[in-house]
Amino acid sequence: MKILVAVKRVIDYNVQIRVKEDNSGVVTDNVKMSTNPPDDNAIEEAVKIKEAGKAKEIVAITIGDDKAQETVRKALAVGADRGIHVKADGIVEPLAVSKILKAVVEKEKPDLVFMGKQAIDDDCNQTGQMLAALLDWPQATFASKIEVSEKSLTVTREIDEGLETIEVNIPAIVTCDLRLNEPRYASLPNIMKAKKKPLDQMTASDLGIDTKPRIEQIKVEEPPKRKAGIKVSNVADLVNKLKNEAKVI
Amino acid sequence: MSREVMEYDVVIVGGGPSGLSTAIKLKQLKSDLNVCVLEKASEIGAHILSGNVFETKALDELLPKWKEMGSPIKTKVSKEKFLFLSKTKSLSWPTWLLPKVQQNHKNYIISLANLCRWLAEQAESLGVEIFPGFPASEIIYHDDGSVKGIATQDMGVDKNGNKKDSFESGIELHAKVTVFAEGCRGHLGKQLIKKFELDKGKNPQQYGIGFKEIWEIDENKHEEGLVMHTAGWPLDNKTYGGSFIYHAENKQIFLGYVIGLDYQNPYLSPFDEFQRFKTHPSIKKIIEGGKRISYGARALIEGGLQSLPKMYMPGALLVGCDAGTLNMPKIKGSHTAMKSGMIAAETIFSHLTEKKSLSIFEENFKKSWVYEELHAARNVKPSFSWGLILGIIFTGIDQIIFRGKLPFTLKHKHADHETLKPANKMPKIVYPKPDNEITFDKTSSVYLSGTNHTDNQPVHLKLKNPNLPIDFTLKEYDEPAQRYCPVGVYEVQIQNKIPKFVINSQNCIHCKTCDIKEPSQNITWVTPEGGGGPKYGNM
Numbered sequence: 001m002k003i004l005v006a007v008k009r010v011i012d013y014n015v016q017i018r019v020k021e022d023n024s025g026v027v028t029d030n031v032k033m034s035t036n037p038p039d040d041n042a043i044e045e046a047v048k049i050k051e052a053g054k055a056k057e058i059v060a061i062t063i064g065d066d067k068a069q070e071t072v073r074k075a076l077a078v079g080a081d082r083g084i085h086v087k088a089d090g091i092v093e094p095l096a097v098s099k100i101l102k103a104v105v106e107k108e109k110p111d112l113v114f115m116g117k118q119a120i121d122d123d124c125n126q127t128g129q130m131l132a133a134l135l136d137w138p139q140a141t142f143a144s145k146i147e148v149s150e151k152s153l154t155v156t157r158e159i160d161e162g163l164e165t166i167e168v169n170i171p172a173i174v175t176c177d178l179r180l181n182e183p184r185y186a187s188l189p190n191i192m193k194a195k196k197k198p199l200d201q202m203t204a205s206d207l208g209i210d211t212k213p214r215i216e217q218i219k220v221e222e223p224p225k226r227k228a229g230i231k232v233s234n235v236a237d238l239v240n241k242l243k244n245e246a247k248v249i
Numbered sequence: 250m251s252r253e254v255m256e257y258d259v260v261i262v263g264g265g266p267s268g269l270s271t272a273i274k275l276k277q278l279k280s281d282l283n284v285c286v287l288e289k290a291s292e293i294g295a296h297i298l299s300g301n302v303f304e305t306k307a308l309d310e311l312l313p314k315w316k317e318m319g320s321p322i323k324t325k326v327s328k329e330k331f332l333f334l335s336k337t338k339s340l341s342w343p344t345w346l347l348p349k350v351q352q353n354h355k356n357y358i359i360s361l362a363n364l365c366r367w368l369a370e371q372a373e374s375l376g377v378e379i380f381p382g383f384p385a386s387e388i389i390y391h392d393d394g395s396v397k398g399i400a401t402q403d404m405g406v407d408k409n410g411n412k413k414d415s416f417e418s419g420i421e422l423h424a425k426v427t428v429f430a431e432g433c434r435g436h437l438g439k440q441l442i443k444k445f446e447l448d449k450g451k452n453p454q455q456y457g458i459g460f461k462e463i464w465e466i467d468e469n470k471h472e473e474g475l476v477m478h479t480a481g482w483p484l485d486n487k488t489y490g491g492s493f494i495y496h497a498e499n500k501q502i503f504l505g506y507v508i509g510l511d512y513q514n515p516y517l518s519p520f521d522e523f524q525r526f527k528t529h530p531s532i533k534k535i536i537e538g539g540k541r542i543s544y545g546a547r548a549l550i551e552g553g554l555q556s557l558p559k560m561y562m563p564g565a566l567l568v569g570c571d572a573g574t575l576n577m578p579k580i581k582g583s584h585t586a587m588k589s590g591m592i593a594a595e596t597i598f599s600h601l602t603e604k605k606s607l608s609i610f611e612e613n614f615k616k617s618w619v620y621e622e623l624h625a626a627r628n629v630k631p632s633f634s635w636g637l638i639l640g641i642i643f644t645g646i647d648q649i650i651f652r653g654k655l656p657f658t659l660k661h662k663h664a665d666h667e668t669l670k671p672a673n674k675m676p677k678i679v680y681p682k683p684d685n686e687i688t689f690d691k692t693s694s695v696y697l698s699g700t701n702h703t704d705n706q707p708v709h710l711k712l713k714n715p716n717l718p719i720d721f722t723l724k725e726y727d728e729p730a731q732r733y734c735p736v737g738v739y740e741v742q743i744q745n746k747i748p749k750f751v752i753n754s755q756n757c758i759h760c761k762t763c764d765i766k767e768p769s770q771n772i773t774w775v776t777p778e779g780g781g782g783p784k785y786g787n788m
Contacts, residue, residue, distance in 0.1 A: 012291070012699075012784060014699045014700070014701040014784050015699045015784050015786075016696060016697055018542060021465070029786075029787075030294070030360075030362070030363055030366070030786045030787045031786055032291055032292055032295055032699070032784040032786075034291075182413070182414055182415050183415070184405075184415050184417065185404040185405060185415060185417040185779075187253075187417050187418075187420070188255065188380055188383055188401060188420050189253055189255065189420065191380065192255075192378075
């Protein structure tokens with residue numbers, strides 16, 4: 001079995017996001033970037049499946065500018081065998097990502113495609129679903145547990161009502177939840193080895209995909225600041241404020 | 250326990266200006282050397298915090314074509330101001346009356362973090378292997394006691410010291426020469442200084458704590474290239490310190506404050522002094538209406554030549570502020586740190602190719618302009634132990650008339666942890682509440698540093714005696730850790746009427762102040778799991 005895992009380079013989750021002054025986007029210069037956290041879970045799960053002897057090859061793929069390569073290298077350092085970097089500048093919307101992935105899937109012919117349930121920068125949560133539609137493959141989203149058998153997967157999904165367990169036939173798309181596993185650390189010797197693992201580079205246009213955004217972004221703004229809370233002295237005061245100031249009752 | 254071993258010609262601990270300069274110079278001298286740099290931060294630059302007005306002298310020697318190589322050194326100093334502050338007034342001191350070392354017209358306003366990121370790119374293009382996210386946590390010795398290399402931190406250990414599923418053992422990196430370039434109060438450097446008695450016959454090291462905030466300010470108030478320093482208020486005559494305000498590119502100003510850690514009053518809170526400083530009318534008018542976008546703090550070296558330890562030992566060298574090469578009257582340490590790294594590289598080169606002893610480092614160092622600079626600067630900081638006014642008068646005589654050539658050397662008498670006076674003998678200081686426009690609390694500040702440490706890992710701030718903070722330090726000094734820590738790692742909480750000492754180690758920004766100032770030296774800073782700590786952008 002062969003698993004393709006899609007990873008994305010995003011602003012590190014610890015960094016406080018700052019909006020550009022001209023409202024055209026967020027500041028990314030000299031900002032610490034990392035792998036999108038649930039993508040780390042996707043890679044980890046693929047590596048676990050391979051370690052259990054159920055997969056032969058893991059291919060990590062990313063789409064983005066030159067520096068996005070770091071994200072693939074990291075995936076290689078924790079156990080992916082091979083990398084693909086599809087170069088694309090600027091915003092690549094989920095539909096374009098799905099089309100690129102579809103083209104790569106048709107070339108690579110994996111049995112499974114794993115990725116994070118959503119990216120923490122745009123929070124779209126669309127790519128896995130769109131890819132499933134484009135390929136006409138079954139999908140299992142928000143996976144918190146995956147069991148692999150020969151022709152199918154049993155996947156536990158984190159849904160609003162609780163946990164849902166479904167079975168999907170292979171080939172399939174799985175989007176991973178943070179609860180799926182605890183990603184391992186890349187060891188220093190493995191980082192060294194990862195530098196020597198093969199990494200194919202191509203551009204979106206090599207694959208015949210137009211990545212031009214379909215959505216016009218008008219402006220990016222910071223959320224309004226919350227006012228500091230106050231203490232009320234009694235219930236009458238509270239009711240009065242709710243009625244006359246907050247106007248909620 | 251046997252750990253995996255990797256062999257290098259040279260292992261460098263720390264990816265700051267001194268370590269990266271060592272690496273670059275080594276590869277320039279001998280391109281087939283195997284050189285690696287370990288960095289505890291998640292990426293190069295993320296733990297670098299500095300003013301910074303940069304003197305290019307060392308860089309001119311290291312990479313003479315830096316101007317054509319896309320370096321982030323762009324804003325030339327165009328104007329200088331020096332102000333003495335009283336509570337409400339300010340007195341501008343003519344810059345021609347400043348000692349020459351404090352004149353900056355040839356220098357640049359830079360972000361040292363960005364300079365390090367660029368130096369790392371240069372080093373990598375020369376074949377240096379750089380590993381961010383890997384703290385060197387332990388020194389490895391040969392049987393004869395010489396340094397063999399270092400071991401990296403184990404990853405995936407829980408708070409009780411047990412291995413988690415994700416456990417990944419640290420590895421040993423062995424080298425012909427190991428270079429320690431951890432910056433001020435490096436935790437391995439500290440062990441080496443003790444083991445090899447590198448500070449024998451030297452004065453106790455002196456430290457300061459430096460704060461820095463980046464603000465985006467109104468275009469009309471911004472003068473790109475303006476460098477301003479202040480002395481005086483809010484500090485009293487006895488406390489050593491001052492501020493800097495550098496107008497950088499993109500309407501940003503780098504605003505900061507440095508306070509000598511030899512202060513005496515345990516009630517003093519360096520963080521609150523810095524916040525209060527910003528309320529001075531001549532400062533407030535600059536930042537009013539602006540937006541604070543970054544915050545951080547870091548201890549720095551102030552001891553100078555008298556406190557500079559021996560920088561060589563069998564198998565290893567100590568460079569930059571891991572030893573203490575900062576030039577205090579210049580308020581600059583980047584160029585001297587870089588040069589010390591370059592001298593280290595030259596020393597290692599002749600050690601490896603001509604079998605010369607590493608002790609020739611001392612000779613090379615003494616022949617260099619760094620030594621000359623530090624020698625001329627040596628009397629400035631100790632003169633301030635007489636107070637601000639006498640310090641300034643003496644510095645004027647020493648630096649302007651004698652140009653640092655007075656025939657005597659003043660001494661630093663006390664280590665910084667010895668200077669606190671008992672709380673009951675000192676006045677309490679009441680600091681104004683933050684207004685959240687100009688001044689802020691520690692909680693909202695630490696948020697801007699982006700610091701984080703993975704939950705469920707051992708506390709990396711170790712107490713030698715866990716009872717001491719409550720049983721002694723609280724009673725004697727009102728536990729000053731609550732105040733000297735710039736991010737509120739240490740708290741005394743009253744639980745059921747019983748005081749309890751709490752360490753919020755996940756907030757730590759690796760400034761090392763606690764390791765320095767704790768009056769009984771009861772706190773030891775050790776490396777947390779790799780990648781933890783602040784995520785500074787252009788600090």
